[in-house]
Amino acid sequence: MSKKVFKTCRQRFIKFVTTAVHRSLYYHESLSFETVPITDSIKSMGQFLEKPKVEKHNSRGKNDDIRYGLGSMQGWRVDMEDAHATILTLDDNNWSRWSYFGVFDGHAGYRTAVKAAEKLHLQILSSLNTLVADNANEAVPSQVISSQLDFSKFETAIKDAYFKFDHEWREENRNNNQDDKSGSTAISCLIDAERVYFLNVGDSRAILVSSEGRVLLATKDHKPSDQVERQRIQDAGGTVLIQRVNGSLAVSRALGDFEYKNNSNRRPDQQLVSPEPEVTCHSRNLAMDSDKQEEQIAFIVLACDGIWDVMTNEELAAYILGRMHVTDDLNEICNSVLDMCLYKGSKDNMSLIIIAFKTAPVPTPEWKEKDETLNTEIKNKTIEIFNRNPNRTSLDANTIWQQVVTFLNEQSSIREALPIGGESFNDFIDDDFDIKSFSANILQTKLVADYLQHLNELIRTLDAEIKQQVSSNAPVLFRQASSIGTIEDVLENMQSRIGSLKLTVDRISSKVTEPYNKILVRKFQLTRLQNTCDLLRRIKGVLQQTKKLQTFMSPSNTGQQQIELVKASQCLSELDHFTVDTDFTGIDIVEKDLQFVFKARHDIQTQAQDVLENGLNHLNPAQIGTALQVFFNLGTLHDRIQSIEQRLLQNFQTQISEYLDLKQLSRSKDPSNPGRTTMPNIGNTSQFRALLWTNIDKILDLLYVTIAQLYNLSRVLAKKKDPITHATFTDELTKQGHSSDLVGQFWIGAMKSLRKQMKISMSDSYHLRQALEGEYPRLLRLQNDLIARLNQLQPGFSEIEMDLIDKDSLDSEQSQEKQKANLQLNECFEIFEKSYLSILSSRLSDPINLVFSSSSTTKLLPTQQELESFVKLIVNELTVSIVSEALVNKVARNIGKAIQLFAAKCEQSICTDSEGSQVVSAPTAAQLRNISAINILFNFCSMINKMLAEQQNLPLTATTRIADALQCVHSLMNTAIHPFLNSIADCIEAILATMHTEDFSQPAGTQSDSQSSLYMKELQEFIIRIQKDYFTEFQCKDFMYENLAPIACRAIVLFMEHISLVRPLGEGGILRLVVDFAQIEFALSPFCRRLTDLGKYYKILKAFRSLLILTTEEFQNNSAIGDVVPYDIVLHHLFSRAPIEMRSPHQAMNWSINRYIQWLDEHPNMSDRLAMIKGTLETYVQTVRNRQQKEFAPIYVIILNILDKGLASTA
Template sequence: MSNVSNWQTIENDEFFKQFLGGEIKQTNFNQVLSVAQQLNKLAQAITVLDAELQNQVLANHEDLLSQVTWVEKLEGVLSTMQAHVQSLLSAVERLRGKIVEPFNRIETQTLVLSRLHETSDLLRRVTRMQHLSRRLQSQMSSSTASPDFVKAANSLHELEQLMVDTDLSGLDVVAEDQRAVKVHRATVQRIATHTLSQGLQSNDRSQVSTAVQVFSNLGILDNTVETTSTQALSEVEKLAREALDISVPTNQDIGKRGGPGRAALPSPGSSGNLRTRLWANLERLFQDSVYTQCIQIELLQRTLLENHSKGFDDLSEKFWLNVTGLLAKILIERSQGSSFIKQALEGEYPKFLRIYLDLSKRLKDRSQAIGVYAINRDVLSPFENAYLSRSVSRLLDPVHTMFSGDGAPNQDEIDSLIRTVTSELSVSLVDEGLSMVVARNVGKAVRLFCLKCEQGLVTGAEASQVIDSPNVGQQLNVTLANLLHYLAAQMGRVIANMAGSLPVGGASVIASALEHTDTLTRGILAPLLASITDAVESILLTMHDDPEFRESGSPLGKEIGSSLYMRELQGFILRSVNTFLVPYKNQTIVAECCKSVASRCIELFVRHACLLRPLSEHGRAKLIADFNQMEVAVMPLCRGGQLGLAEQQQYRVLRALRALLPLRPEEMVQRVLEGEGSVPSSLVLLHLFSGAPSDLPSPHQSAGWSVSRLSQWLDANPGERERLALSSGPLQRYQLAVRQRNQPTFHPLFPLMAKLASLN
């Protein structure tokens, strides 16, 4: 045992691992150890195993003895159990003998009973079949006045069920009945089919109801309904292809047929006749053929529902969808194969749309209509898109043409555009959706016209001068503005004439586009009116240079007239209106824009009147006269003598300030503090500076500004708080100067002015 000494040595030995099931390195032991060496190692391992067994027996001999004792006891128990098992097996065998034999007898009797039952059932079925066959023969007998096909169908259906449920092969007694059933079924089905066809064609509900009942009794109602729908659809397809086949072969055409895919072109002079024929065919197809087939399917559906047949609630709707889908397919195929048909359907699309809509409306408006005959846009869209493309070209091309030459277009060209618009809108009235699209195209034409006019406008100083007579650029602007007004007036007349037919949405779209004409007219007037406003302010600024406002008195008995600047202002406004504004024919927009100019004139006049300094009593009387003349000056700008709501505020200020001017400063300030009148306190405060001493300068004099700059500052700061704060500065500096000079009192106006300045 030099090589093997214990268990660990055996477990760790690579040679023994192949017997112990451990992991073996990829080594060929047969090449390492010889056979003798391997036998020697095995013998040594056996010796170790024997020694280990002896050691285990010596160490655990008591437990082993105890287990041997229990084994003997277990053998005794097993012997007893074997005896009991043998006894149980004997009992089971006896019991099995008592059960199996009755079971076999019962099974045999059950089989016999089952066969008797099947035979009895077969006999009953045969008897029933013979009875039904005799009854069917009597129902189909020609000796009766009118064969009852409904009952015959019921009998046939019951006979067929009996034949299907039972294997009757080899029974000669029912062979004749089976042949008779086949013959009678074919006869009943043929008669029912003919009755259904006649009933649908003549709109006879009783015939259709009879046929439906027969097919229901035969159990083929679903297939019959599907077949009827398919046949109706096939009929529509046939008639549609015939209606769109406008080729008329002549003797010269024989042998000259075009190749595959080549359309037959109409000969010269026959295009009008072919077009008339095409539309007559389409009218007949939709109003007669398709309408008739839809009515027949609807009659079939109504009859089915009255007979309490389920699953046919949407028969008419499905048929309508199939018909419209088929028509869309055929129309596209024919238009692709014939340029004549394509041009007719696209060029006169509204006529085609009217035919289609009339069919849908006619089907819907019937009192007994039960189908949902919705419009299928697939039928219309290919031709609608092409028509609308041509329509927008017909509307836009005249606009491009009238502006393609030099100068502005004339009214005749606009009248031509209006006629095109009227024509396009008139033919689109067949459908609200088409009218809306055409109305949007009309709106595009109007906006394009406005854009072309805007591109042709003259801008800059040339368009805004108001000193000389209107120049060429201003005359061109007037012409374009008048054309815009003429277009809007004519278009409005067209909309008014179509008020009962044109959809409200379409009229709104066009009206919205026409608003661009007014907007562009305002844009044309804006620089001109701005120049008038600037000129008005320049004239009003000259009042500060008028010495009459500083004169202490006037000759006795001499009436105080208006100032020179006021006469100039009145003349300028009147000349500007007559020269530059009257030529515009859209006087509504002119009056609207002039209201803001009039308001601005009043605002500037009131402002500069309050800035006059010094102002004598004679000057005050002259200023009051100018206030009266100011209303006359702006009258040409106020057509109808009325100002707008916003402009009326300035007019109220003018009237209120004129009422305050004759009052003493104390009364004037008291009325302002009491909230009487509409004159802002900042204006009254500026006016009080006119009677202040020289050491109390006006706000613009204190800041070193000119009157123009002060006016600009007042425009940029409309709030009373900012304006009163500007006037408070000179008052505070005056108060500080008086205190520094230790003067006993202030000027009498100072407390009054301080009260107004404290309102901020």
């Protein structure tokens, strides 16, 4: 029996046993989930249900080509986060032959999965339409098929659709102010008549299965443990901990999960979690493979990881294929898969879609009969197991498994369905079978007697099988035995022929040997002759080139020296061709010449090095070119350029180390004791700092000179060319692995060394660090001067992007990221910027804290002199930092913080309780202190604004930051004055409300007609007292007028509302109100510079005064009504002129006047006010009708007409 047969036995047996155990657990109703061991582990995890939800959601559908079934179940999870999409016809137009299916496994919520199920296919459809339209020569075909689409373009279109969906979903969450952290995997497929496209994001999976049960294709799970995925996560700045992204997310690709997609500098497919789909295509036709002409595609399975966690691809494919032989109900198959996975221990939501093609297996009566028989036997055995165990709660899945397996092995009907031997022979046919270890395992785990009996049974089975094979193949065996004699005759004939052939070969060999030896001797002679000729040719060349070299090396005038140097190097280059790989030992004729050549080479290299050094020092391109040509001819150009770079960089490192050495900076010569040095003198700070800044200037000068030398060297290398290949020297260096950017290479090394030395020097010397931190703007100015000089040398040098140096490790390799040259220089000195800004913050805050530190109540607020000193300090700091826009913006931010601190200190002196807001008596001490604080804050704001106006070179960002900080000062001023102003407004309102206690019903002609009312006199006296006692103390007139103007406007509005409600109103009362109008203008004059500054409120006041002296009939066509004076004010006044039975709105509502005024404040909309008046008129009309009066009051018509105009204007 072959090994392949035994493996087939094993696979079929596993399939039968798995199906049997599943059905045994499924059939018996007494087996609850509490008896399954997996339940205890599930309960202990805390995030699962006490019992799984086994209700299933199913759907099915079909068309002329395919049919599908869907099943999903919540299982042990608290929430159902899976979603799905099943679309048999993707589009009625271009894509009518395409179908779309998808399973979406959500995590951290269901919203992303549901959104993908609803919208993702629409985004895919849009991208495909764009793809077809962009590639169609004429009209778009009515039906698109796979052969019309280029796969690379199709793949790009699919990826664009996923990226757009992810982006739009993120924007939708932002627009709705939703911080949705959910994500979802997505496994989907597109099917047309020719191909199947699989689109995969995450760890859900799809398999394509043939009619023979072979898994033709399986998608790849996107896990952080995958090397490619791990590299992308690390490149995006993340880590992979416990096989999760940042130790949290178990998938490396997903839709949603926007908290992992916040790097705006990287593409969507480069984020920590990528939405990029993996697109796979598979043809639906397998007939092209000659070995598989009878095998066809049967079905597709799309499933979430809740299925794949407990079943392999092959197990699921075999199970579904087997069930298709029994039933054509795909929903039933889906449900049985869900139940099996639940019993096998799946703890997640479970969803799967089965898509069957026409080539899928169909049920047959034979399979159904076998299945029913197996079901009956397993069901009976399960019932028997439970009946044998009274305590059924002690049963678990393992117990049932062992007993059902034993039962299946005993059933002859099942054993007959399997090949002979089956599972029992697997241990003995494995390649790595070891009899010793197998025997030891048997002795430890099983009874030897029982197992020996089992082995004897197996041996008898094999004997029976061998006998059966021999008996069934007896004729064939007999025919093979009869042919043995014929084979012997053939072998004897072949042996004799082989002997004859051997003798023939020996004779030929003896005839060939002698000529071969002669040819070999002639070959040796020819080889030696050729070697002699070559050596003579080389000797001749050496002699000729040496003679030329002696001519070029002879003394000549100075102007000709460089030209002879180049020619001499060319001779040496020619000599190299003659001497390479040749040994001239023992040849006297060339011995002296070779010694001369050796000495000449050394002299030429020395002279060329001197010429190169002189050319670099004087920036002479001609000398540099001559030296480089010599080195090129000698073949040492690459080594020489590399040594120059190393020497310049090492020299720079040595110089900066000496210039920043504390001992060198502190050492001074004593004139009376030459050669004697002294130790650092802390008190000699000025001399120390002067020498320090001189050395820093030297460092930057050295950096400039070195860059200039390398720049000229690079230009010459780019111009000089090989006379044979015409390639530039730069190209030749690049071929040998040398960088073509000499300046960039040196700059990176210099910046690395400078930064390292700065850190060392700062850690060694407190005084050095203190000097550079305190005068950081000066250091920044020197740096800017260097950048300006380098830009003059090489235009745009500061904007050149060079390799970024790793900040964490100065010795690390260069990364692929780039950074501008000026920013790299900034980073060398940025360690001083933070300290400088910290010192600046202290310099700005110390004066403020000092001013407010006194415990004396008279020293709570700063004086004018202290304010000026503080503003002068701010001006000085801005002036010093103007050398850099970035620095001045940061300084401005610190100034803003100091201004906020100043405001916070002043706030402690401000009183906002009743003591600070009273207006009934003279100003209290708290109010005087508030007034002083407001004056000081106002002066401070004025001085800062004046300073900003004078600073012409200040950047807009810095100005804006300081101006924004002043807003807190303005807010504090408003906080200090508003309680006081609110009290004034309340008093004015209370005084105006007293007008209704006076009698305005007198007829005209009385003495009081020309006198102002009592309430007006009280109002005037109040405002005059407030002005005298309070307003004169304020120095900030503009600020006061700005805050008093709203009070004046409010007073005018209240004045007109109360006057319009005065009732009863006689002719004399009207004349007295006209006088009140004039008096209120005088009363409100302290609240603004001119009453005309109040705008429309002053116009309303003037216009309403002129309306008072009109007759009632003249109101109807007056143009000021509505345009200037509000409709409600005019209508209220007309009610005052109406008969007593026509009640005013507040009378109709039984409200007091104060309550009605409050209602007007709460309803500023004119339509609401006119609606109230309209209701009042309707009440009056109803009253007239109830009284059965025949006509309305004459003023009713006028009021009604004006009301209609008002309602029409607000419609």
